[in-house]
Amino acid sequence: MAKIYFRYSAMNAGKTTQLLQVKYNYEERGQKVLLLKPAIDNRCGAVKIKSRVGLESDAMIINQDTNLIGLVTDEEVNCILIDEAQFLSKEQVLQICRIVDDYNIPVIAYGLRTDFKGELFPGSEALLSFADSIEELKTICWCGKKATMNTRLVNGKPVYEGEQIQIGGNESYISLCRKHWREGKIRP
Numbered sequence: 175m176a177k178i179y180f181r182y183s184a185m186n187a188g189k190t191t192q193l194l195q196v197k198y199n200y201e202e203r204g205q206k207v208l209l210l211k212p213a214i215d216n217r218c219g220a221v222k223i224k225s226r227v228g229l230e231s232d233a234m235i236i237n238q239d240t241n242l243i244g245l246v247t248d249e250e251v252n253c254i255l256i257d258e259a260q261f262l263s264k265e266q267v268l269q270i271c272r273i274v275d276d277y278n279i280p281v282i283a284y285g286l287r288t289d290f291k292g293e294l295f296p297g298s299e300a301l302l303s304f305a306d307s308i309e310e311l312k313t314i315c316w317c318g319k320k321a322t323m324n325t326r327l328v329n330g331k332p333v334y335e336g337e338q339i340q341i342g343g344n345e346s347y348i349s350l351c352r353k354h355w356r357e358g359k360i361r362p
């Protein structure tokens with residue numbers, strides 16, 4: 175029986191590195207992996223996914239209108255890996271349920287649980303509702319505690335207001351423990 179796996183974390187916990195390692199393991203055994211990355215704009219097509227430790231791979235960009243069922247009926251696929259799964263639509267997560275249950279193809283999705291305001295992303299909310307297996311990948315705050323929150327920085331300062339997805343802005347992100355996210359304390 176195939177399953178839906180949702181592996182979530184704050185930013186910079188090594189999600190993409192783990193995803194690319196899993197892809198490598200499948201392919202080493204001669205299995206076909208479909209690597210998908212939801213776009214936050216209307217782009218479609220191919221893209222390179224790079225992890226911070228230097229691994230990289232080609233991935234297929236999908237947008238909110240992409241029907242994932244069509245991707246598995248066109249060709250043989252042994253496993254689907256999804257990077258940035260927080261940007262999936264709820265509709266697409268329901269399609270993933272069908273892919274797993276009716277086509278018996280495992281889906282492993284990696285993504286952020288919450289945005290910089292501490293609110294669930296739609297894709298993550300649906301995955302938390304429907305995944306068979308939910309696992310947290312851990313990373314740490316500067317204080318050494320587990321970092322669970324994502325902090326948006328604009329000009330080096332934490333902000334708590336704004337759109338969930340910002341395209342082409344000059345913001346950056348760090349992960350903090352909840353206390354330091356609340357306090358906006360980004361360093362000792």
Ligand SMILES: [Zn+2]
Nearest residue numbers: 315317351354
């Ligand atoms: Zn902390």
